[in-house]
Amino acid sequence: MANAMYDAMWQQAMGDLSEQLNVEGAEDLDDDVNLEEVHEEPQDVTIAQAFQHFACLYIKYLQIFKKLETCYDSMIHPQKRISVKAVLQLVIKRIMELKNDLVKWNPPNSFVKIPNGPEEAFPWEYVHLDDILVDLKLSPEILEMTIPKYFREDIKRVLDQRDRIVSGFIRLKHNTDILQIPDPYDSAIVQEAMSLDRAIEIIQRNERGRQGQHRAAITRQVREKERGRIFESSTRIEMDADIAATNLQRMMKGFMARTEAAKERENELMFIGMRPRKDNLDALDHELHMAYLKRKQEQLENKEAYEKALEDLKEIIAEEEGPEKREELREERTLWVTDQIAQEKFPEDLEEFYKQKMFVKEEPPEEAGAKDAKKGGKDDKKGGDKKGDKKGGDKKGDKKGKDQDDDAEAMPKLQGKTELTEAMVKAVHEFEDIWDGRDESDNFQQKHDVELAKQVVRPTVYEEIRKQVDDMLAMNLKKIKMQVAPGGKGKKGKKGKKGGKKKGAKGKKKKPLPGEKIAELKGLDADHMLSVLVEYQLVVKPRARTISSLIGEFNYLGSVHHNADRKDEGAWEPQDPSIAQIRQAITEYCILPNGDAEVKEKMTNIIKSVMLYGPSGTGKTHAVEAVANELGALLIHLTPAKLRGQFSGKTGPTKLVHMVMTVARDPAMQPVVIYIDECEQFFTGGKKNKDKDGPSRFKKDLLTYKNQALGPEHRVVIIGTSNHPENGEIKDLKGFFDKFLYMPYPDYPSRVLIWRHYLALKIKEGLLHNEGLVPISGGGGGYMSTAIPKPNAPQSKKVVTEEEIQTRIRIGLERLDISSLGYVSEGYSAGAIARAVRIVVTHRRVTMLKLRPLNNLDLIDALATQEVTYQDDKNALNEFTKVITGLNDRRKKVESIVSGEADKKGKGDKKGGKKK
Numbered sequence: 001m002a003n004a005m006y007d008a009m010w011q012q013a014m015g016d017l018s019e020q021l022n023v024e025g026a027e028d029l030d031d032d033v034n035l036e037e038v039h040e041e042p043q044d045v046t047i048a049q050a051f052q053h054f055a056c057l058y059i060k061y062l063q064i065f066k067k068l069e070t071c072y073d074s075m076i077h078p079q080k081r082i083s084v085k086a087v088l089q090l091v092i093k094r095i096m097e098l099k100n101d102l103v104k105w106n107p108p109n110s111f112v113k114i115p116n117g118p119e120e121a122f123p124w125e126y127v128h129l130d131d132i133l134v135d136l137k138l139s140p141e142i143l144e145m146t147i148p149k150y151f152r153e154d155i156k157r158v159l160d161q162r163d164r165i166v167s168g169f170i171r172l173k174h175n176t177d178i179l180q181i182p183d184p185y186d187s188a189i190v191q192e193a194m195s196l197d198r199a200i201e202i203i204q205r206n207e208r209g210r211q212g213q214h215r216a217a218i219t220r221q222v223r224e225k226e227r228g229r230i231f232e233s234s235t236r237i238e239m240d241a242d243i244a245a246t247n248l249q250r251m252m253k254g255f256m257a258r259t260e261a262a263k264e265r266e267n268e269l270m271f272i273g274m275r276p277r278k279d280n281l282d283a284l285d286h287e288l289h290m291a292y293l294k295r296k297q298e299q300l301e302n303k304e305a306y307e308k309a310l311e312d313l314k315e316i317i318a319e320e321e322g323p324e325k326r327e328e329l330r331e332e333r334t335l336w337v338t339d340q341i342a343q344e345k346f347p348e349d350l351e352e353f354y355k356q357k358m359f360v361k362e363e364p365p366e367e368a369g370a371k372d373a374k375k376g377g378k379d380d381k382k383g384g385d386k387k388g389d390k391k392g393g394d395k396k397g398d399k400k401g402k403d404q405d406d407d408a409e410a411m412p413k414l415q416g417k418t419e420l421t422e423a424m425v426k427a428v429h430e431f432e433d434i435w436d437g438r439d440e441s442d443n444f445q446q447k448h449d450v451e452l453a454k455q456v457v458r459p460t461v462y463e464e465i466r467k468q469v470d471d472m473l474a475m476n477l478k479k480i481k482m483q484v485a486p487g488g489k490g491k492k493g494k495k496g497k498k499g500g501k502k503k504g505a506k507g508k509k510k511k512p513l514p515g516e517k518i519a520e521l522k523g524l525d526a527d528h529m530l531s532v533l534v535e536y537q538l539v540v541k542p543r544a545r546t547i548s549s550l551i552g553e554f555n556y557l558g559s560v561h562h563n564a565d566r567k568d569e570g571a572w573e574p575q576d577p578s579i580a581q582i583r584q585a586i587t588e589y590c591i592l593p594n595g596d597a598e599v600k601e602k603m604t605n606i607i608k609s610v611m612l613y614g615p616s617g618t619g620k621t622h623a624v625e626a627v628a629n630e631l632g633a634l635l636i637h638l639t640p641a642k643l644r645g646q647f648s649g650k651t652g653p654t655k656l657v658h659m660v661m662t663v664a665r666d667p668a669m670q671p672v673v674i675y676i677d678e679c680e681q682f683f684t685g686g687k688k689n690k691d692k693d694g695p696s697r698f699k700k701d702l703l704t705y706k707n708q709a710l711g712p713e714h715r716v717v718i719i720g721t722s723n724h725p726e727n728g729e730i731k732d733l734k735g736f737f738d739k740f741l742y743m744p745y746p747d748y749p750s751r752v753l754i755w756r757h758y759l760a761l762k763i764k765e766g767l768l769h770n771e772g773l774v775p776i777s778g779g780g781g782g783y784m785s786t787a788i789p790k791p792n793a794p795q796s797k798k799v800v801t802e803e804e805i806q807t808r809i810r811i812g813l814e815r816l817d818i819s820s821l822g823y824v825s826e827g828y829s830a831g832a833i834a835r836a837v838r839i840v841v842t843h844r845r846v847t848m849l850k851l852r853p854l855n856n857l858d859l860i861d862a863l864a865t866q867e868v869t870y871q872d873d874k875n876a877l878n879e880f881t882k883v884i885t886g887l888n889d890r891r892k893k894v895e896s897i898v899s900g901e902a903d904k905k906g907k908g909d910k911k912g913g914k915k916k
Helices: 002-023 047-074 078-104 130-136 156-174 196-233 241-271 281-320 322-342 351-361 365-392 395-407 419-434 450-483 487-508 526-535 558-562 579-595 597-601 620-631 652-665 695-708 730-736 748-770 802-812 818-824 830-840 843-847 856-864 871-884 887-915
Strands: 609-613 634-638 672-676 716-722 739-742 773-775 783-785
Touching: 002 047, 002 078, 002 419, 047 078, 047 130, 078 281, 078 419, 078 579, 078 597, 130 558, 156 526, 281 322, 281 450, 322 351, 322 450, 526 652, 579 597, 579 609, 579 620, 579 716, 579 739, 609 620, 620 634, 620 672, 620 716, 634 652, 652 672, 652 695, 695 730, 730 871, 739 871, 748 773, 748 802, 748 818, 748 830, 748 843, 818 856, 830 856, 871 887
Parallel strands: 609 716, 609 739, 634 672, 672 716
Antiparallel strands: 773 783
């Protein structure tokens, strides 16, 4: 039973979560214990120990996250799904907190480690966990983040409505349904222009080939006729019937024996796992897919029934429990008012009543005074120490100590309560109280529980009743006030109250954005601004790409290189990040925070902007479109080519940025991805800024709006890409982007995967196109031929399974040495490899694979026409990485400390020599 399976998975995930909270010390302490007293003394841990602790927590929380995401996606009980989602949101926030801790406390290499004094952290973006995975005996797949499906499913109606509006504007403005980012690597484009002589040469060669094929066909026909004539004219030898029968039997038995041997060989290979089983996998996949769709439909029906039941239960509770609760509240407030009037106080409202009620709920004053006394004693002690230090200490020593404290940050606490862990502890206790061990044998349809639904509705109904009672009592108090109390005092009190409100409102007033002062923009709403952006082709539709389509291998020796201490080989150079690390970082910085509004609103470390830099063709635009597609986001594309000469004038840049941010901040449009292509041109200044009409005029407004307009409530992420980041101003780039991710050329294992992926993809496309195959409706059931049959052929449609397609792909790749292709393609990007495959593996070439199989030379010739990186470009990108990450500054600091110690030693030796 699937429901029981997901219940067991949920129970296991909550058990793992409880264990992790115990490891973090969140469940060890009672609520009465003062956290400051428990964790007053700093923990004696090293950076390596802290990193290992956070890494183990991170991996465990990833496992919990995947289980909870599966449960939420597949459960159909509406109340269980609400509970699972609440825990899932907390786990997502904890994963992002731990990722920040891993980056911050990444153990530095010995070349950037401070030689003396306390350990200093050196944040490094690319975290290597391969050694910890080996210790835990886990595979690298555990680090692959799955994108929660509820990011899009829960707001599907809102996204569909927004997409219809955008599609309508695109059709109206440009008379087309598709407006996408141009991708030069998405088609087979010949790099060099073709001359007239070259074209004539190709035509002549093809014509000579056609004539040769025609002559060969004529010669073949003549030879066949001659062979037939000779056979007919020759004398035939009659064979004895017994001999002929014996020969036929021998041939037939041999054929049957060979067939049986091949079948046994296949069965043996399947038994030992070297060949996939010949079960009807497509039919099983189809059944699984249909079962999943059925569960999704049941989810929707149960959710709608639960929401309707909540509305109905409000009326039921109001009728059944409302009168009694109303009488209880009225009696409580009436007694308080009577006491106040007896004390010759005439309250205008119930504000004092609620203050007294809240004061009673708080802890007794004696206990609070005792705690304050304890705190005061500690503070006095601390203050005494500080004064003593100031009096007895030297001023220079004090300055030195302050500098050391600023540089060396305190080591992190490995255990203790936080607001997030307390929320998770509460969720675990709620699961244990409500769902753990709950008997649902009679709830096969997984419908909602009425009693639990009443508990959800009851506070809302009680709040409405309380407001009604308070309003009625306030009216009675006004009548009593008019009859008994003097009028002057009440009026003065009211005036004072109003003044206080005005003052508070004045303090909360925000500074207006620059675009709000422009008269042209004051009458425009978000839809009108969206139409303007569509008119300038700044709003585009992303391709159906995913983060997992960024092909690349995990780095199995990353920690070995990161911690290498080979001083005989020269200075340590950081290793290029693997594609797996890039996928992980993009998911955690761009997708997870912006997929759920509740998650982002409660985040402490908000990442508003990310910069992807690297050579052309490494997948930067691909990654941006993947982020937009995974989130279902609106994609706004800002590029120098589109903005050159547009939005001119003094207020032009402000108008554009204001319209972009207004559309992005509109809740009906979110989530939004703002893609700044060639972002280094937007952030140039000084001598580099010679073009007055260039994109650098938008720099000031982009910085202003990014800092002032975007907040935790906005699901907006700005992603910039650059092929030449060294051309931009480092200071401006650091001030605008929160994170910098380097996307290098793929390494050898990744290139092998890329070759294999694109070759299989193009062969499959060719097979489906040439044979007219389309997926069977319903999904998961293979392909059906739509080709028009010949006149005399039977009218039956051919069905091809996915297994047959994969077998034909394997046969097409048999003669290719993909390992050699991965070796010779060093220095080429994934885009260049993909384009080389598209040039060679055309639909026509796929039809001729049997006669002319693919070989390495064809692919190498096509690859040779693609763009290749040079060492100078790589060195420039590496230098930018060292500057932007602070690696150069850290090395200079270490060298200055080491040289300072050497100078001191030299001076000491000289002084000693003089004394002698």
